Amino acid sequence: MEYKQEQSKAAQEENSSFIRISNVSKHFGDFVAVDDVSLDIGKGELFSILGGSGCGKTTLLRMLAGFEVPSGGSIEIDGLDVTRLPPYERPVNMMFQSYAVFPHMNVEKNIAYGLVKDGLPKNEIRKHVDEMLELVQLGDFRRRKPAQLSGGQRQRVALARALIKKPKVLLLDEPLAALDKKLRERTQFELMNIQYETGITFVVVTHDQEEAMTLSSRIAVMDKGQFRQVGTPKEVYEFPDNRFVAGFIGTINTFHGSIASISEETLSVYSDELQLTLPALGTHPVEVGQEVDIAVRPEKIFLSRDEPDNPDDVRIQGVVDDLGYLGNRSLYRIRLANGKIVQVSSQNRRRSVTRFLEWEDKVWISWRPRSAVVLVD
Amino acid sequence: MRKTSRFTTSVLAFGYAFLYIPLLLVVVYSFNDSRIATVWGGFSTRWYGALWQNDQVLDAALLSFRVAFTAASMATVLGTMAGLALARFRRFRGRTLFSGMITSPLVMPEVITGLSLLLLFVSLQQLTGWPGQRGFSTITIAHTTFAMAYVAIIVQSRLAAMDESLEEAAMDLGGRPLRVVFDITLPLIAPAMIAGWLLAFTLSLDDLVIASFVSGPGSSTLPMYIFSKVKLGVSPDINALATLIIAIVTIGVLIAWLATRRTRSA
Amino acid sequence: MAGSVNRDNLWQRVAIATPYLWLLLFFLIPFIIILKISLADPVIAQPPFTPTFDEQGALSISLDNFRFLLTDDLYAITYLRSVVIAGIATLLCLALGFPMAYGISRAREQTRGLLLLLIVLPFWISFLLRVYAWMGLMNNHGVINNTLLWLGVIDAPIQMMYTDIAVFVGLVYSYLPFMVLPLYATLERMDLDLVEAAQDLGATRTRAFWDVTWPLSRPGVVAGCMLVFIPAMGEYVIPYLLGGPESLLIGRVLFDEFFVNRDWPLASAVAVVLLLLLVVPIVILQRNQARDAEAAT
Numbered sequence: 001m002e003y004k005q006e007q008s009k010a011a012q013e014e015n016s017s018f019i020r021i022s023n024v025s026k027h028f029g030d031f032v033a034v035d036d037v038s039l040d041i042g043k044g045e046l047f048s049i050l051g052g053s054g055c056g057k058t059t060l061l062r063m064l065a066g067f068e069v070p071s072g073g074s075i076e077i078d079g080l081d082v083t084r085l086p087p088y089e090r091p092v093n094m095m096f097q098s099y100a101v102f103p104h105m106n107v108e109k110n111i112a113y114g115l116v117k118d119g120l121p122k123n124e125i126r127k128h129v130d131e132m133l134e135l136v137q138l139g140d141f142r143r144r145k146p147a148q149l150s151g152g153q154r155q156r157v158a159l160a161r162a163l164i165k166k167p168k169v170l171l172l173d174e175p176l177a178a179l180d181k182k183l184r185e186r187t188q189f190e191l192m193n194i195q196y197e198t199g200i201t202f203v204v205v206t207h208d209q210e211e212a213m214t215l216s217s218r219i220a221v222m223d224k225g226q227f228r229q230v231g232t233p234k235e236v237y238e239f240p241d242n243r244f245v246a247g248f249i250g251t252i253n254t255f256h257g258s259i260a261s262i263s264e265e266t267l268s269v270y271s272d273e274l275q276l277t278l279p280a281l282g283t284h285p286v287e288v289g290q291e292v293d294i295a296v297r298p299e300k301i302f303l304s305r306d307e308p309d310n311p312d313d314v315r316i317q318g319v320v321d322d323l324g325y326l327g328n329r330s331l332y333r334i335r336l337a338n339g340k341i342v343q344v345s346s347q348n349r350r351r352s353v354t355r356f357l358e359w360e361d362k363v364w365i366s367w368r369p370r371s372a373v374v375l376v377d
Numbered sequence: 378m379r380k381t382s383r384f385t386t387s388v389l390a391f392g393y394a395f396l397y398i399p400l401l402l403v404v405v406y407s408f409n410d411s412r413i414a415t416v417w418g419g420f421s422t423r424w425y426g427a428l429w430q431n432d433q434v435l436d437a438a439l440l441s442f443r444v445a446f447t448a449a450s451m452a453t454v455l456g457t458m459a460g461l462a463l464a465r466f467r468r469f470r471g472r473t474l475f476s477g478m479i480t481s482p483l484v485m486p487e488v489i490t491g492l493s494l495l496l497l498f499v500s501l502q503q504l505t506g507w508p509g510q511r512g513f514s515t516i517t518i519a520h521t522t523f524a525m526a527y528v529a530i531i532v533q534s535r536l537a538a539m540d541e542s543l544e545e546a547a548m549d550l551g552g553r554p555l556r557v558v559f560d561i562t563l564p565l566i567a568p569a570m571i572a573g574w575l576l577a578f579t580l581s582l583d584d585l586v587i588a589s590f591v592s593g594p595g596s597s598t599l600p601m602y603i604f605s606k607v608k609l610g611v612s613p614d615i616n617a618l619a620t621l622i623i624a625i626v627t628i629g630v631l632i633a634w635l636a637t638r639r640t641r642s643a
Numbered sequence: 644m645a646g647s648v649n650r651d652n653l654w655q656r657v658a659i660a661t662p663y664l665w666l667l668l669f670f671l672i673p674f675i676i677i678l679k680i681s682l683a684d685p686v687i688a689q690p691p692f693t694p695t696f697d698e699q700g701a702l703s704i705s706l707d708n709f710r711f712l713l714t715d716d717l718y719a720i721t722y723l724r725s726v727v728i729a730g731i732a733t734l735l736c737l738a739l740g741f742p743m744a745y746g747i748s749r750a751r752e753q754t755r756g757l758l759l760l761l762i763v764l765p766f767w768i769s770f771l772l773r774v775y776a777w778m779g780l781m782n783n784h785g786v787i788n789n790t791l792l793w794l795g796v797i798d799a800p801i802q803m804m805y806t807d808i809a810v811f812v813g814l815v816y817s818y819l820p821f822m823v824l825p826l827y828a829t830l831e832r833m834d835l836d837l838v839e840a841a842q843d844l845g846a847t848r849t850r851a852f853w854d855v856t857w858p859l860s861r862p863g864v865v866a867g868c869m870l871v872f873i874p875a876m877g878e879y880v881i882p883y884l885l886g887g888p889e890s891l892l893i894g895r896v897l898f899d900e901f902f903v904n905r906d907w908p909l910a911s912a913v914a915v916v917l918l919l920l921l922v923v924p925i926v927i928l929q930r931n932q933a934r935d936a937e938a939a940t
Contacts, residue, residue, distance in 0.1 A: 065839075065843055066842075066843075067839055067842075086842070086847075087839070087842040087843045088842050088843070088844075088845045088846055088847055092843075093843055093844065094839075094840070094843045096836045096839070096840055097836075098834055098836045100834060100836035100837045100839070100840035102837060102840070102841075102854075102855060103837075103859065104858045104859060113841070113844050113846075113854075114844035114845050117841075117844055117845035117846050117850065118845055158840075161840075161844065162843075162844075165844065165845070382848070384742065385742050385745055385746040385749070386746060388739065388742035388743060388746065389742070389743055389746040389747070389758075391739075392739055392740075392742075392743040392819070393761060395739070395816065395819075396761070396762075396765050396816070396819065397761075397765075398780075399773070399776035399777055399779075399780055399816070400765065400768070400773070400776055402776065402779060402780060402786055403772070403775075403776045403779065406779060413784075416784070455661060455662045455665055456662070458657075458658045458659075458661055458662050459662035459663075459666075461658055462658050462659045462662065462663075466655055466658070466659060469659055471663070474671075475659075475662075475663055475666070478666040478667075478670050478671060479662075479666070480929065481670070481925075482670065484869075484870075484873050484874075484921075484925050484928060486873065486874060486876060486877020486878075486894065486917065486921070487874070487877060487879070487894075488877050488879055488894045488897050488898060488914065488917075489677075489877060489897075489914045489917065489918060492677065492897065492901060492910060492911065492914050493673030493674055493676065493677045493914070494669065494673050496673060496676045496677055496680055496907070496911070497668075497669065497672060497673040497676055500676055518669060519669075521665075521669075522665070522666070522669040522670055525662065525665070529662070554654065554655070555654045558654070579767050582769070583769050583770050583771070585770070585771055585880060586879050586880065586898075590901075600769065600771050603769075603771055603772065603775070604771060604880070607771070607775045607778065607884060608883075608884070610778070611775075611778050611779045611782065611785075615772075615775065616779075618772075619769070619772040619775065619776070622768060622769055622772060623768050623772075626764070626767045626768045627764065627768075629767075630760065630763075630764055630767055634756070634760050638756065
């Protein structure tokens with residue numbers, strides 16, 4: 001995790017606009033798939049575009065690949081305007097969601113395809129194919145047909161096939177969606193290693209927020225053809241820009257309220273729901289009296305039987321409505337006096353008091369003042 | 378979203394023109410007043426009237442419809458049984474021969490099917506005295522035989538696509554196999570049976586070669602009558618007859634298409 | 644309980660036995676009879692062939708019919724001509740049918756249904772009448788010649804009817820749906836990502852077609868070609884109505900041998916040889932279908 005962010009920072013300083021998407025739109029008839037979107041992606045980044053189905057992420061990726069021509073705006077890659085270039089003339093390769101491994105060619109032929117189309121000499125192609133087979137650990141399978149491979153192996157063929165041309169940008173459309181959970185976790189780290197080794201800029205499209213969080217140096221959260229937030233996984237998770245991002249990534253508790261006072265560090269919000277004034281961090285300019293939401297992640301909330309003693313913390317009483325034991329952590333639904341349900345997630349690190357909580361037990365929930373953020377829209 | 382090239386579009390246009398212009402011209406010339414079918418002599422519907430007066434056409438059409446209706450119905454019963462046997466009864470003696478006999482009529486040249494069936498009827502007549510006269514019954518048997526293969530294939534592929542657990546669920550709930558066939562299987566394959574019946578009906582109406590072999594003197598089906606006329610060249614009353622058939626088929630197919638489209642979208 | 648099990652068993656047996664017996668009687672036995680009669684000699688009698696066993700009960704078979712087919716050039720040439728004409732017609736169907744199937748499979752979903760319907764519709768209209776439609780078009784005084792004369796492109800009518808050209812037109816016209824439908828089925832379920840992947844890796848649209856689309860449509864191509872070639876080989880109506888008297892095809896020879904010359908044994912021998920010629924394409928077709936069905940699951 002650490003090197004990733006360093007790398008991303010370094011990359012951004014070196015060349016913060018390796019891919020430059022400027023005011024790009026795409027219309028299909030009346031339907032606006034991508035709505036006036038601008039974005040810069042740095043060289044060597046592992047960038048994710050995250051969103052639900054129909055949010056426009058795939059269309060954006062297909063415009064980067066050259067399968068769709070934007071209705072407006074332009075796309076530059078490494079200083080070259082590729083907006084209208086056909087896919088076969090772009091320094092970009094793609095790993096398809098279906099993998100699109102050619103079923104009538106064996107592993108070797110699949111991987112070599114791009115270089116054969118470039119007219120490279122045979123021995124050179126052979127050399128590169130060997131390198132790629134080693135990179136994706138498929139050396140023993142070179143003569144197999146795709147039908148004789150597992151899903152994970154097919155995925156690696158698709159990856160090798162796209163990487164062999166040493167593209168400036170590798171596009172990955174839902175790279176892990178077709179794999180089962182165990183394999184998905186392993187492949188995630190393989191992808192990150194390969195990205196690190198090759199230094200190629202990766203642009204990943206995914207609907208899986210966990211995948212985006214672990215893989216990426218930066219994430220763009222997309223909805224209805226527009227970016228709702230662009231930032232590092234930490235920024236997007238800890239400081240969601242708006243209700244959509246807060247709700248889309250992870251679970252979050254929100255309380256309605258209005259701004260009571262503004263200081264340099266924090267904001268005070270009076271919550272009509274809780275009849276309490278709560279402190280929270282804000283990233284957007286607000287004014288006193290403005291209606292906002294306060295958001296707190298379940299894992300930032302502590303549970304205790306007795307009233308917590310830190311007077312700075314927010315402390316509210318409730319009863320256990322429901323609980324679930326998930327092994328490494330437990331989930332609780334705490335019902336407050338006004339009937340509102342608050343979700344709490346606690347690590348089962350210690351055999352703490354919370355392990356012995358039962359339904360309808362009276363508990364206190366509490367969180368640090370800096371754990372809550374204000375959501376404006 | 379994915380464009381088709383100009384080449385593909387022009388071939389498509391050419392292909393459809395190739396398929397439909399000849400039919401269109403037949404329709405146009407059926408309203409031609411002139412006796413010489415290729416010279417335009419003004420608009421007229423006289424050939425439709427002539428058709429109505431022509432007893433030979435009416436007799437042949439009646440025979441064709443009787444044969445087609447009977448053959449299609451028998452082919453649907455036999456073909457459904459065969460399709461069920463192939464899709465649901467996995468092992469029985471002679472299965473390979475059975476599935477071979479089901480699929481072979483689909484690719485058999487008509488002249489061979491016709492010849493072989495005629496030789497069978499002649500041999501049967503020598504041995505048993507039946508069929509004393511070739512006509513309705515022999516044509517119906519011949520058409521049933523090749524049409525049941527089509528029904529069997531349609532039913533079988535429908536059954537193959539259908540979840541067998543539906544039938545298993547019915548048996549689990551206490552249905553005996555025969556009951557399950559009538560309660561569950563048949564209602565589910567009914568669309569395939571209807572499609573099979575329609576196909577069998579059309580194939581029977583359409584057949585010339587097999588019917589020519591297995592029919593006897595005095596019994597002509599509609600295609601046999603048409604063939605005897607068009608051997609001599611283009612004739613205006615055949616244009617009128619063709620137009621009627623084209624109109625009936627087009628309306629029928631359009632209704633069927635609209636009906637399936639509505640059920641699919643509903 | 645035992646009674647009901649037996650009843651269920653009985654039903655299964657009936658469901659198998661009824662179509663089974665029907666096909667044995669009306670499909671398999673007729674073939675044995677053809678084979679038997681092809682080994683008999685013609686006589687002027689009713690029926691016009693010698694019995695397999697003579698009065699003394701001795702087996703009486705003769706290979707004379709097959710010997711005759713082999714020695715008389717007419718038959719060898721006719722078989723060859725049939726293979727060539729059916730083959731060329733098949734290739735013409737493929738050349739026209741492939742782009743059509745391709746275009747339909749890549750059309751928008753709403754139009755696709757209509758385009759397919761328009762391919763199938765002529766198939767429901769009488770085969771004979773569709774062939775007949777071309778007679779009015781290709782006549783010396785037919786629509787094509789009249790139009791060309793009127794336009795001044797030609798001075799005298801072109802002879803189209805009663806030539807091989809007319810036979811090709813008739814064959815392509817009649818069997819085009821058999822080519823388009825299996826091709827469409829293959830092209831429609833092809834993963835379009837594959838074509839895009841090829842383009843992404845540097846292939847132009849044309850290149851991607853030959854590298855990916857064409858090899859992957861092989862099952863459809865094989866099925867379509869066989870479904871056109873096999874019936875075209877035995878075709879009787881098209882060469883009779885559109886072809887010239889000298890353009891003999893084997894289906895017509897069989898028909899004439901039987902009805903005109905009333906030589907039943909020779910007609911049977913012609914049928915047996917035709918069937919032997921068709922065994923190869925029929926086996927290719929059935930293997931192809933089996934493999935395709937396997938790949939689909």
